[in-house]
Structures are given as structure tokens and as C-alpha cells.
Amino acid sequence: MTFDDLRVFVAVCQTGNLSAVARELACTQPAVSQHVKRLEQATGVRLLERGPDGVTPTLEGRVLYAAARDGILGVDSALRQLSEMSRGQTGSVRVTTGATTIRNFMSDAVVKFRQRHPCATLEFHTMISSRRCFESLTEGAVDLAWVTIGDTNPGIEQRPVMDLPWVLAVRDDDPLAHRASIAPTDLTEIRHIRLPDNAVSRIHLDIALNRLGIQLAPETGVADWNTAVLLAELGVGHAIVPALPYSSAAPDRPLRFHPLPFLPPLTVGWAVRGWETLSPLARSFANLVEQQCQSR
Structure with a gap:
């Protein structure tokens, strides 16, 4: 039969x-x-x-x-x-990201994806760390994960997309705000707003600071980069964060962002279970995000 x-x-x-x-x-x-x-x-x-x-x-x-x-x-x-x-006409793409990812890396790509694939759907799963994103991939709960590129994970492929330099976010009335540049020794004066211990970006930053012999005492802790910048604006402390357009929506915010070129940049990009088995829709969205990042 x-x-x-x-x-x-x-x-x-x-x-x-x-x-x-x-x-x-x-x-x-x-x-x-x-x-x-x-x-x-x-x-x-x-x-x-x-x-x-x-x-x-x-x-x-x-x-x-x-x-x-x-x-x-x-x-x-x-x-x-x-x-x-x-043919990329319908279906869904499941993406896991951090809390700040969509606005900073994917907004234009989402619009273009909807225009190209009006019958397809995008599902976003917010995770607090790259490690949780990797777990979601391993469990088969998502197709794509936007992560801080780090150590290899069994069964996971990573694709770097862009490097983010570090900046120091300080309030306008802070003594560090109007310096011409920030040296490594200047960081010993800051009231550090730290990211969670399990955040890969936090681990990268700690390693870079340790190599410079800098130990920072935390004043407070936050879950994401945007919150760290907001607390710096409120005068709670200083935030060392990747360079993103935090102030693009409000250029008059009382903030200064000092470049920290002595810190190695943070690499972000895609993680998947396998590029060869990725659906055409998922590949389409991944490519659109990469194009948006390259145009920045």
C-alpha cells in the first residue's frame, strides 16, 4: 500500500x-x-x-x-x-534576544521583513542573557538567537555580525563629563552600575578590566544596558556599556558618552543550531538584520 x-x-x-x-x-x-x-x-x-x-x-x-x-x-x-x-511566503521565525536588541539592531529589518513577507510572522522571546538564548536554541524553542559572541557551545553555530566599542555613560554635571578623554585609571573613580553576573557582556568587560588591573566596586546592579544608561542619567552612578544610540530619541538628555578605546570591542551576532537547516524565512530575517547593522 x-x-x-x-x-x-x-x-x-x-x-x-x-x-x-x-x-x-x-x-x-x-x-x-x-x-x-x-x-x-x-x-x-x-x-x-x-x-x-x-x-x-x-x-x-x-x-x-x-x-x-x-x-x-x-x-x-x-x-x-x-x-x-x-519560497518565503508564509510561516514563522522565532527569535530570542536581549531586552535592548530589537530597537538597537532589528527595527529596520523588522519593517523590511514585513514588507517582503506579509503572510509570515515574527515571534520574539526576550531573555536576560546570552546563555539563556543558547538554551532556547538547544531546546528547539527558537530558530535564531541574537547574542554576545563568546565561548563555543556544543551543537550551536555562531556568526559574528558587528563589533561594539565600549563607552562610559556619565551625567552632564559629573566631574568626568567634560574631560577630553577617559584613561584606564579614571575608571577607578567611577560608581559602577554593573550588569548581572550571568550576562556574557559583563563577563567580557570584567576580563578586559582585569587585564588592565582595574577592579570596580559596584554601586548598583541592573538587568540591561538601557537601564544602566538611565540610572547614569539620574546620577545614580556610571555605566560602561556598548556604544548604541541610547540618546537618539532625546538628544537633550543630560548625558555624555566617553569612548573607551582601551577596552576591546564587544562582538554580537547570530547563533543557530545549524545554518544549513535554517528555514528560508529565518535566513531572510537574519540577512536583513545583518544589512541593517552594516549600514550603521
Whole structure:
């Protein structure tokens, strides 16, 4: 019993005529009869009755017809969806990101993706760390993860997209605000607003500072870069964060961002289970994000 046997049998039940099905399938009537015979041999029952006006399904044939018809309709629908997905017309892309990712790296890409694939959906899962993003990938909960590129993870491929230099966010009335530049020793004076211990960007920063012999005492802790910048604006402390357009929405904010060129940049990009197995839609969105980052 094959899928083709079932498809031919359904066509015969619907038309009631072996010759008509043969013409539709561009084959011979004996070939159509052979499909039916294989089904009868596999099921052990007679499926069709022949009459002067054609063929009709037996009681057993009607049972198989109902099941096969519904199954074929479902398979045909699934095949159409798969075809549409392969052409990027519909489907979904599941992305896991940090809290600041969409605004800073993906806003233009989201708009272009919606324009190119109006029937597709984007699902965003916010995670507080790259490690949780890796876990979501491993569990199969998402297709793409935007992460801080770091140590290799078994079964995960990483693709660097851009390097982010570090800056020091200070309030305008802070003594450090109007210095021409910031030296490594100046960081010993700051009230450090720290990211969580499990954040990969925090680990990268700590390693870079340790190599310079700098130990910072934390004043407070936050969950993401935007919050760190906000607290720096409120005068709570100083934030060492990647250079992003934190003040683009409000250029009059009382903040200064000093470059810290002595710190190695933070590399961010994509992580996936496998680029070869990624859906066309997911690849499309990943490419659009990369184009947005390259145009910055």
C-alpha cells in the first residue's frame, strides 16, 4: 500500500469511473485498476463494486475512502504550506534576544521583513542573557538567537555580525563629563552600575578590566544596558556599556558618552543550531538584520 494507491483510490471513488481517472492521471485503465488491487490485497477486503454505470465503493471501501480522503487533504495542505514556506511566503521565525536588541539592531529589518513577507510572522522571546538564548536554541524553542559572541557551545553555530566599542555613560554635571578623554585609571573613580553576573557582556568587560588591573566596586546592579544608561542619567552612578544610540530619541538628555578605546570591542551576532537547516524565512530575517547593522 502506497500513498499513490490511496490517492488513486480516492479519485476513483469521487469520479466512479476508472477510465476518467486514467485520463486525468495520463495512464492506462489497467494501471488504475492495479492501484486498487494492491489496496484490496493489503486490506483483505473488496473495496469497489463494478456496475453498468461505473464503480462504487463497497461498505469497506467507503470506510477507507473517508479516511484516505481526509488524510490526503491534510497532506496536500501541508505540502502547499511547505512549498510556500520554502519560497518565503508564509510561516514563522522565532527569535530570542536581549531586552535592548530589537530597537538597537532589528527595527529596520523588522519593517523590511514585513514588507517582503506579509503572510509570515515574527515571534520574539526576550531573555536576560546570552546563555539563556543558547538554551532556547538547544531546546528547539527558537530558530535564531541574537547574542554576545563568546565561548563555543556544543551543537550551536555562531556568526559574528558587528563589533561594539565600549563607552562610559556619565551625567552632564559629573566631574568626568567634560574631560577630553577617559584613561584606564579614571575608571577607578567611577560608581559602577554593573550588569548581572550571568550576562556574557559583563563577563567580557570584567576580563578586559582585569587585564588592565582595574577592579570596580559596584554601586548598583541592573538587568540591561538601557537601564544602566538611565540610572547614569539620574546620577545614580556610571555605566560602561556598548556604544548604541541610547540618546537618539532625546538628544537633550543630560548625558555624555566617553569612548573607551582601551577596552576591546564587544562582538554580537547570530547563533543557530545549524545554518544549513535554517528555514528560508529565518535566513531572510537574519540577512536583513545583518544589512541593517552594516549600514550603521
